[in-house]
Amino acid sequence: MMTGVTLCKPRKESKVSMEYIVNGSQAREIDRCSIQEIGIPSMVLMEKAAMSVASCIMAQADKKKDHILVVCGTGNNGGDGVAAARMLRDAGYIVSVLVLGQEEHCSEEMKQQISIARHLGVSVFWDNLTGETTFTETSFSEYSIIVDAIFGIGLSRDVTGVIADYINAINRSAADVLAVDIPSGISADTGAVLGTAVKATITVTFGHNKRGLVLYPGTEYAGQVVVTDIGFPEMVTERVMKQSQTFTYTKEDISVYFPNRKKRSNKGSYGRVVVIAGSKDMSGACYLSGEAAYRMGCGLVHIVTAQENAEVIRIKLPEAIVTGWSENVTGEQEADITAAIHKAAAVVIGPGLGQEAGAERLLDLVLQEAKKLPELPVVIDADGLNLLAKKRLYSTLGRQYVLTPHLREMSRLSGKSVQEIADDMTSAVMGQQAGATIVLKDARTLVSDGDWLYINLSGNSALSTGGSGDVLSGMIGGLLAQGCTQRTAATLAVYMHGLTADQYCESAPPHCMLARDILEMIPKIGGNS
Structure with a gap:
């Protein structure tokens, strides 16, 4: 079984690590520019995304004990899932795929991944969403790990019908759940639950963190979020984010933005x-x-x-x-x-x-x-x-x-x-x-x-x-x-204010903290000499 919080490690950060957080349209534009303008094949990005998913599972899953089910939609999020399933099977894991939808409605990349998986002997079940299926809710009890690759960042409507039933069944199962890019049913823009949503143990997201993964209530459905690099060019990200920058800080940014003291x-x-x-x-x-x-x-x-x-x-x-x-x-x-x-x-x-x-x-x-x-x-x-x-x-x-x-x-x-x-x-x-x-x-x-947005990830x-x-x-x-x-003062103060609580709770429970404890913690979280 996966343990959730220790499943895999986030990427290493550079010294200046102010991080972008993208909404759905920005993520899609970064993807489009990388493929259509830069010329990176879509299947290359998909393979890298699938490898990051498979690697996270391999870090904790037991080849002999764990049974893995990858539940896929018919779009490219499903393609990521099918490719990850193939990689897991090739590495010796027990894995099956369930596709929700009809094969003729699959994206071209999804069709290619299904074809590859079939040639390599991956077990693929289908529910064409017309009431004909050999897969029932009781079947979920056979699996200790479920991968959610149903919907990606493009979802804008409420999830209803048979797919909503499947999502609810995943949530009722005892399995650990890994979401591909974003939990199905969560808005990538606001974090809102669109009808119903998968509640993940961990979410592996690609390229950049998403607003829907850090804003409430989406953050409560995402579990541990791991941001993985799948090869989006930095110049593409900078161009897309230039018009409407959304960002957050890490601890390394304090020394970058905090005012310096003068010797004289x-x-x-x-x-x-x-x-x-x-x-x-x-x-x-x-x-x-x-x-x-x-x-x-x-x-x-x-x-x-x-x-x-x-x-x-x-x-x-x-x-x-x-x-x-x-x-x-x-x-x-x-x-x-x-x-x-x-x-x-x-x-x-x-x-x-x-x-x-x-x-x-x-x-x-x-x-x-x-x-x-x-x-x-x-x-x-x-x-x-x-x-x-x-x-x-x-x-x-x-x-x-x-x-x-x-x-x-x-x-x-x-x-x-x-x-x-x-x-x-x-x-x-x-x-x-x-x-x-x-x-x-x-x-x-x-x-x-109004021109930029800072989302604070520190504090409790x-x-x-x-x-x-x-x-x-x-x-x-x-x-x-x-x-x-005003931008630097407000964002940096908010971030450091949150850090005082994070550091306080390393040695004391949160209910004990008083406002004067925040004052006492400020010198301990850094600044510049």
């Missing part, structure tokens, strides 16, 4: 962050955001908070400058805060701010002064977003802004329901037309300014704790103050 420098070399946060009795939010900015390397943090919090913050974070504001925000206080904004390299507003008149006036002040300072990056989080939603200003904020909503805050900002946003987070995060960078926080956080449920978002806002602000672009 002072606190002024690394920027000042103004954190406007914390209503009365909400001192924790501004403390967490402020310390996070410091932990990311900014030179100075100036916290603007309710005057009731001022003494607490001076004790908790003595490194910070602290300015208090009263409920009505006096003219003198407004002048002081305005002066602080004009000295800032980045502003963070919103954590624990509340939505009273004083908080609203502070947001108005930031928006007003930001118009005068178009190069000043501004992060709006939490209550700042709720106030922004009331003002209906979401669609007007341009490229100097970074907004960090969770799904419910995004619902208030955009006017869409939480379910609509959850069902298609990509469209939601890329739908703000004025150019602001949106950090849409969820189990799979997405970041975009340990981050589902009060104050976690406050820390993230400060992390983004700390990077912005050091000169990072």
